[in-house]
Amino acid sequence: MRDTPGAGSGSDGTGRFETDVPARLDRLPWAGFHWRVVMALGITWILDGLEVTLVGSLAGAIHQSPSLALTETQIGLTASAYLIGAVVGALGFGWLADRMGRRRLFFITLLVYMTASIATGFAWDFWSFALFRALTGAGIGGEYAAVNSAIQELIPARLRGRTDLYVNGTFWGGAAIGAVAALVVLDPAIIDPEIGWRAAFVVGGALSLVVLLLRRHLPESPRWLMVHGREAEAEAVVRSIERSVAETHGPLPPPTYGAVAFHRRGHASLSDVWHTMIRTQRDRAVLGLTLMSCQAFCYNAVFFTYALVLTKFYAIPAQQIGWFMLPFALGNLAGPLVLGRFFDTIGRRPMITATYALAGVLMAATGFAFAAGWLSAWEQTAAWTVIFFxxxxxxxxxxxxxxxxxxxxxxxxxxxxxxxxxxGMGGVVGPALFGWLIEGGQRGDIMWGYLIAAALMLVAAATEWRLGFAAEGRPLEEVSTPLAARMK
Structure with a gap:
């Protein structure tokens, strides 16, 4: 095993080179560098949570806005527009992130988000509002691709699962902030609600300037540099990281596995993506698609339209919606923070199966209780808080x-x-469907929407149990061997 920085890479003149970059990254103790990664990149989810909650909490005020006066169906459609934008942004910026690198995309996607979010505060009708929401979603969608991949590539393998869950879970920290902000901007005693909901989007977008400053100090992913044949740059980045970690932790532990051999190749093509997903990793493709689409329907259907349920069926004033969104958001935040470490200890497969299944069963029960009129507004909120934990x-x-x-x-x-x-399969359909069901005004109709969401979560649980795989504590290169590499 090599432990001396600078001794971990070399080429034999044939386009083949070896590097111990993955092993050196995975052996690092948790340090200030990792906190900087989590803070500068994880802020994406806080911004997304802030955006989604603002729209959910402000739905009543936007519905009543004299300048927009959107119907329930139009509010559902603007939520779908946001998600359509996120889909397009994820695909476009995700493709660029694999070709241009993670770091460049960090800044581009954040600038798109910032500009569009601020513009939302100046929307003048349904179409302008929907357009700006779509562009905001495009920025966030691009962030998901570049940021998720970078975090997984920079965090040590033994801590990758819990860190990824913690970071994704901070979405709900942003949601809590959005809920509290809604209480302020919708209070007529503090600000005119027509100005308040617009100011919320402008201020939320402007906060991105702080994130841009944080990201200036993050390096390119050494793993991305490595697989693109830029081993000298990868080596330089890892040396810098090791120096900063050693300053606070002293001598670093030795790597626990060996070097990786690579053959230089061009960028991965769409045919490479197709071949990997459809042929060599078909089961994983089915698993990923199922998990993503089922949770997307469940989340977006319920969360984007919950404010409408509260105002229409429980007569909650629009300016008080934030009080109900806050515990909902805190329960969501607590779930990954409390359960995250078990995904690294108990394992991915049993934990993913259990969390999807519990959420599905509890959601079905809550749907029946809502249809029967057994729950008050606070009891309904308490039920969602437990479910989404x-x-x-x-x-x-x-x-x-x-x-x-x-x-x-x-x-x-x-x-x-x-x-x-x-x-696209779960998230875009969900808000539009629920907006239409809520506009109909029948609890029984909405119950069927909740039951569909519950059934999908149970389908996801069964799929994980059947196709799930062990990734806890294993290097990324071992969990899925790079196209240009083999383990020595």
Whole structure:
């Protein structure tokens, strides 16, 4: 095993080279560098949570806005527009992230998000609002692909599962912030609600400037550099990381596995993606698609339209919606934080199966209780809080699974593709369907929507039990061998 920085790579003149970059990254103790990665990149989910919650919490005010006056169906359609934008953004920026690198895309996608979010605050009708929401979604969708892949490539293997869940779970930290912000901007005693909901989008977008500054100090993923034949650059980045970690932790432990041999090749083509997903990794493709689409329907159907349920069936004033969104968001945040470490200890397969199954069973029960009128607004909120404690961990694990399933060369594209297909199949349909069901005003109709979501979560649980694989504590290169590599 090599432990001396600078001794880990070399070429034999035939296009073949060896590097111990993966082993050296995986042996690192947790340090300030890893905190910087989590903070600068994980902020994506906080921004997404803030966006989604603002729209959910502000739905009543937007519905009543004299300048927009959107119907329930139109509000559902704008949620779908956001998700369509996220699908397009994920595919386009995901393809670029595998070709251009993770770091460049960090800045492009964040700028798209920032500009579109601010523009949303100046929307003048349904079409402008829907357009700006679609562009905001495009920025967030691109972030999912580049950021998820980078985090998995930079975090040590033994901590990869819990860290990925923690970071994805911070979506709900943003949701909690959005819920509290909604209480302020919708309070007529503080600000005119017509100005308040617009200011919320403008301020939310402007906060991205802080994130841009944080990301200036992050390096390109050494693993991305490595698989693209830029071993000298990868070596330089790892040396820098090792120096910063050693300053606080002293001598570093030796790597626990050997070097990886690579053969230089061009960028992965769409045919490489197709061949890997349809032929060599078909079971993993089915698994990823199922997990992503089922959780997307469940989440987006319920969360994007919950404010409408509260105002229509429980007569909750629009300015008080934030009080109900806050516990919902905190329950979602707690799920990955409490359960995340078990995905590295108990294992991916049993934990993913259990969290999807529990969420499905509890959602079915809640759907029946809602239809029967047994639940008050607070009891309904308490039920969702418990359900999504488990569903949040399950949804975060879906992104983890897709990222771990495929080779480094196509990782960002794989995340983007499954996010896009899953969101298209589950997320875009869900809000529009529920908006239509809510507008009908019948609890029994909405119950069938909840039962569909519950059934999909149970399908995902069964699929994970059948096709799930062990990735806990294993190097990414071992879980899915890069197209240009073999383990020594």
């Amino acid at each position: 488990f569903a949040s961990a399950a949804a975060s694990a879906a992104y983890l699974t897709v990222g771990e399933s495929f080779p480094l060369e196509i990782r960002a594209m794989a995340i983007a593709l499954f996010y896009a297909i899953g969101t």
